[in-house]
Amino acid sequence: MALKQLSVFLENREGRLEDLFNVFGENNIDIKSFSLAESTEYGVLRLIVSDPDKAKEALRNVDFSASLTDVIAVVLKGGFGSLQEVTDALPADLNIEYMYVLSTEAGHQSIVLKIKDIEKVEKVLIEKGFSLVD
Amino acid sequence: MAIWNEAKECMSRDEMSALQSARLKKIVNNVYHNVEFYRKKMQQCGIEPGDINGIEDLKNLPFTTKADLRDNYPFGLFAVPKSQIVRIHASSGTTGKSTVVGYTRKDIDTWCECVARCLTMAGLGKDDVIQVAYGYGLFTGGLGAHYGVEHLGATVVPMSTGNTKKLVNMMIDFGVTGLMCTPSYLMHIAEVIEEMGVRDQIKLRATLNGAEPWTEEMRRQVEEKLGIQAFDIYGLSEIMGPGVANDCIMHSGMHVFEDHFLPEIIDPNTCESLDDNVTGELVFTSLTKEGMPLLRYRTRDLTSLTHEPCECGRTTARLSRFKGRSDDMLIIRGVNVFPSQIEAALLSINGTTPNYQIIVDREGTLDSLQVRVEVEEKFFSDEIRELEKLTKQISHTIQQAIGLATQVKLVEPKTIERSDGKAKRVIDNRKFD
Ligand SMILES: [Zn+2]
Numbered sequence: 001m002a003l004k005q006l007s008v009f010l011e012n013r014e015g016r017l018e019d020l021f022n023v024f025g026e027n028n029i030d031i032k033s034f035s036l037a038e039s040t041e042y043g044v045l046r047l048i049v050s051d052p053d054k055a056k057e058a059l060r061n062v063d064f065s066a067s068l069t070d071v072i073a074v075v076l077k078g079g080f081g082s083l084q085e086v087t088d089a090l091p092a093d094l095n096i097e098y099m100y101v102l103s104t105e106a107g108h109q110s111i112v113l114k115i116k117d118i119e120k121v122e123k124v125l126i127e128k129g130f131s132l133v134d
Numbered sequence: 135m136a137i138w139n140e141a142k143e144c145m146s147r148d149e150m151s152a153l154q155s156a157r158l159k160k161i162v163n164n165v166y167h168n169v170e171f172y173r174k175k176m177q178q179c180g181i182e183p184g185d186i187n188g189i190e191d192l193k194n195l196p197f198t199t200k201a202d203l204r205d206n207y208p209f210g211l212f213a214v215p216k217s218q219i220v221r222i223h224a225s226s227g228t229t230g231k232s233t234v235v236g237y238t239r240k241d242i243d244t245w246c247e248c249v250a251r252c253l254t255m256a257g258l259g260k261d262d263v264i265q266v267a268y269g270y271g272l273f274t275g276g277l278g279a280h281y282g283v284e285h286l287g288a289t290v291v292p293m294s295t296g297n298t299k300k301l302v303n304m305m306i307d308f309g310v311t312g313l314m315c316t317p318s319y320l321m322h323i324a325e326v327i328e329e330m331g332v333r334d335q336i337k338l339r340a341t342l343n344g345a346e347p348w349t350e351e352m353r354r355q356v357e358e359k360l361g362i363q364a365f366d367i368y369g370l371s372e373i374m375g376p377g378v379a380n381d382c383i384m385h386s387g388m389h390v391f392e393d394h395f396l397p398e399i400i401d402p403n404t405c406e407s408l409d410d411n412v413t414g415e416l417v418f419t420s421l422t423k424e425g426m427p428l429l430r431y432r433t434r435d436l437t438s439l440t441h442e443p444c445e446c447g448r449t450t451a452r453l454s455r456f457k458g459r460s461d462d463m464l465i466i467r468g469v470n471v472f473p474s475q476i477e478a479a480l481l482s483i484n485g486t487t488p489n490y491q492i493i494v495d496r497e498g499t500l501d502s503l504q505v506r507v508e509v510e511e512k513f514f515s516d517e518i519r520e521l522e523k524l525t526k527q528i529s530h531t532i533q534q535a536i537g538l539a540t541q542v543k544l545v546e547p548k549t550i551e552r553s554d555g556k557a558k559r560v561i562d563n564r565k566f567d
Contacts, residue, residue, distance in 0.1 A: 005516070007514075007515075007516030009509045009514050009521075009544075009546060010546070011544075011545055011546050011549070016546075037517075037518045038518070039518050039521070039522060041543060041544070042509075042521070042544055044515075044516055044517070044518055044521070046516060060511070063546065063547045063548040063549075064546065064547070065509045065510065065511050065514045065546060065547050066511070066514075067511060067514055067515075067516065069516045097517060098517075114516070114517075
């Protein structure tokens with residue numbers, strides 16, 4: 001059960017992030033988590049939001065380049081070394097494109113992973129007793 | 135497919151040469167006696183009208199340039215008394231004075247005839263409803279196209295430029311089948327049709343597009359997007375306006391209406407005549423113009439010519455796709471660069487749409503070249519690595535095409551200035567003193 005991540009192209013110029021948040025505000029879209037990847041001239045904002053399809057449409061209407069990307073979100077088992085438990089559970093040859101924190105709420109700590117072959121990884125994680133966020 | 139004037143558009147090369155020779159002799163005689171500028175110029179070259187016996191003597195005649203038109207502002211090159219002039223058009227000069235052209239009643243008739251030939255070439259006829267979305271006014275585009283459509287007997291809808299949504303709505307409501315506008319405006323219209331989601335409601339069949347260059351890829355793209363045939367129309371106000379040449383259904387070059395305009399290709403530096411299929415500067419001599427006939431007018435447009443008969447049945451000479459303008463040419467670090475080369479390079483990359491801008495600057499003594507490209511959704515990636523790969527690919531492809539290192543900058547969609555008229559593709563920030 002992949003999660004839909006919203007990815008947005010942002011030029012590094014003043015006010016763009018604010019413009020984007022305004023669009024979300026106007027459309028009642030909740031941001032659950034995000035991470036920003038940057039190069040010197042532009043960035044890609046990756047977000048987990050309440051309604052990704054609606055958010056994408058709203059952004060397109062005001063000329064942002066936005067797309068939806070499949071990611072998976074894993075609930076950490078908690079306690080020391082719980083992040084490593086996840087990476088250890090993954091197939092050895094698997095390349096994690098990127099990852100970020102989805103929630104730090106006690107008991108529901110979770111992370112987002114961008115990987116290839118989502119279905120296979122989901123199966124592996126579930127077999128090893130992890131639960132996924134959907 | 136129909137041909138508007140088979141007698142003139144399909145005559146044998148021998149007949150055409152004979153007709154052109156007879157008309158050339160007449161026009162040379164006319165300008166020698168009626169335009170002081172040409173009389174003096176010919177005298178300086180040591181030639182008299184009697185020395186010109188046919189098109190083989192064309193090479194002995196003096197050239198005319200845009201500067202000559204400006205120097206003789208406003209009416210210095212007119213060959214008839216002002217009482218015979220029924221219309222004036224003018225082009226806005228980027229540097230000061232505009233250039234003015236005048237037409238007699240017969241010149242307007244010739245223009246209508248030529249535009250009717252173009253429309254027929256595009257498969258349009260008297261049953262069609264045609265929108266003219268060129269600017270109306272001093273610019274030759276609007277009125278030139280307008281009266282040509284009327285002459286054809288079709289229904290003209292004089293839109294001019296501006297409200298694109300209204301244009302699309304009328305296109306649907308009036309059952310519009312033909313459209314004349316600039317290529318960049320056509321692409322804008324196509325975008326608006328897509329945004330409005332009304333592609334299946336339009337009956338548009340053919341468009342005639344001119345007044346600015348575009349590439350074959352852009353033409354094909356828009357044809358596919360709208361399910362139409364897009365034709366190139368060529369013209370320049372100094373010679374007439376839109377309708378000097380037009381692309382036929384074979385899309386293998388634009389047919390020049392040679393019975394009215396005598397084309398030649400020269401080397402822009404040496405001014406020597408060039409053979410068929412060799413790229414150089416296009417030069418036109420008026421063969422029938424009364425108001426302001428011009429001898430060997432240097433268009434600054436770079437193209438080549440072929441006299442091979444076309445599969446469409448016409449025998450008139452054809453111009454290849456324009457390679458740029460000899461004065462649009464950018465000299466960057468000593469290398470000749472045409473914006474059209476960069477455009478073609480961009481289009482060869484899968485998924486890159488033609489929204490770009492070329493920015494030339496000078497840091498110290500070194501020229502820099504930057505190409506800004508809008509990141510369209512279809513090739514946007516959530517991974518920086520993929521975007522960097524794209525940047526490198528664009529930069530590499532441009533470098534292959536022009537031989538210069540290029541900095542590529544990805545920008546957000548719709549951030550490059552676009553207007554309903556001409557697109558600003560080049561910004562040259564260098565100061566030349
Ligand atoms: Zn043809």
